[in-house]
Amino acid sequence: MERKVAVFRREHFNAAHRLHNPAWDDAMNERIFGKCNLPNYHGHNYELIVRVAGVPDTQTGYVMDMKLLSDLIKRQVVDRFDHRNLNLDTVEFKDLNPTAENIVLVIYDLLRKEIDIKFDLKVTLYETPRNFVEYPA
């Protein structure tokens, strides 16, 4: 029987953002998003955990080469978001509110297209040490 193993890679990026819905007035934005709506942005140390699950290859013993996974995350995620303003500097959040939920979905899509479909992919994103999200749920 072929047994699946999950491998994990942890990466991080630091970014500024604000939560804002342009369809709402200032009062509504402030009521819903509170301090996260402050106009001059705030920021976080985002911690990212990428889980890839599959059957280890019989030749290498690897599920996936962790160096290749690390390079992929750096290229697709860290280079794109690190030391950026998510609202102003990225095309992904030009018209999408950069909540942790939306960020994890964007990261999942960026990685999924480059990881063989035979592997399961799960992305966990920590916005603070106390708030984190996961996709797929």
Add this chain to the structure above:
Amino acid sequence: MVFLTRVEHFNAAHKLSNPNWSKEKNEEVFGRCANENWHGHNFELFVTVKGEPDPETGFIVDAKWLSKVIKDQVIEKLDHRNLNLDVDFMKGKMCSIENLVTGIWNELRPLMPPAIKLHCIKLVETPRIFVEYYG
């Protein structure tokens, strides 16, 4: 002498940029930290005071009081703010953690009661970078 540390946290945006320098020079010195549209961190703040335990309470200071002072005087000014634009005690200064930690010290130092002394402020910018200031 006993040392007591209170840990608080705040999330903020900032950038490292010297207004007297060109964009190129700022990028050369500060790298990605000079990104003009800011970046941000989850900051952890460790405030350590020292004193002798009071014979009546056993406390060197009421930790709840210390927490409230830090929150009212510092966290309220910094949390979910832009450190370059929004913070009165950082106006006109470079927004490095070195300057931020001394700024926080200057805010808290005058508020300490006679029985205790402010000993150290440690400011953690990322899990891999932090500063300490002893006055």
